[in-house]
Amino acid sequence: MTTSPSGQLVEALKDAHAMEVNAFEDLESMIATTSDREFRAALEAHRRQTYEHARRLEERLADHGEEASSAKDLGGTLKATAKAFGDELRDAKPVKNARDGYAAEHAEIGAYALLEQIAVRAGDARTASVARENRRDEEAMAAWIADRWDHFVDLTLDPGTRAA
Ligand SMILES: [Fe+2]
Structure with a gap:
């Protein structure tokens, strides 16, 4: 199916926004199941960035006369998700969280690379810059995770079997 550059752009913006809303919720789950202070702080910092990403996309959508569910609603998911995970789950999932986080960042990187190209073709320099x-x-978060694979494995092992 072909479509006009601006129609394609609006679709790509909506997709990217939906992706960020999902990412925000996934980050909530990861934060609730991560007790390692450094990893948790990085996830929390990236959650703040994710909120900002969604907000920027909403601005671009609004400029094209489109509405997306507001980033303001995202904060509401925090308590519900945190409640759903007991403390006993903490430390059980650092490796899975790192793997899933790394994969999610790369999906986001791909989506933004495409959004930038679509925006360029539609003549929307501001959306290209937001992308x-x-x-x-997303690249910084993926690189942060990639620097610490050994640390994530250590978190799942008994202290005596950790890398020196
Ligand atoms: Fe991300």
Whole structure:
């Protein structure tokens, strides 16, 4: 199916926004199941970035006369998700959270690379710039995780079997 550059752009913006809303909720789950302070702090920082990413996309959608569910609603998911996970789950999932986080960042990187190209073709320089800006944060988060695979494995092992 072919479509006009601006129609394609609105679809790509909506997809990216839905992706960020999902990412925000996934981050909530990961935060609730992560007790390692450094990893948890990184996830919390990235959750703040994710909120900002969604907000920027909403601005771009509004400029095209489209509405998305507001990033303001995202905060409401926090308590419900945190409640759903007991403390006993903490430490059980650092490796899975790292793997899933790494995969999610790369899906986001791909989505923003495409959004940037679509925006360029539609003549929307501001959306192209938002796509680049958001993508930089996703790349930084993926790189942060990739620097620590050994640390994530250590978190799942008894202290005596950890890497020196
Ligand atoms: Fe992300």
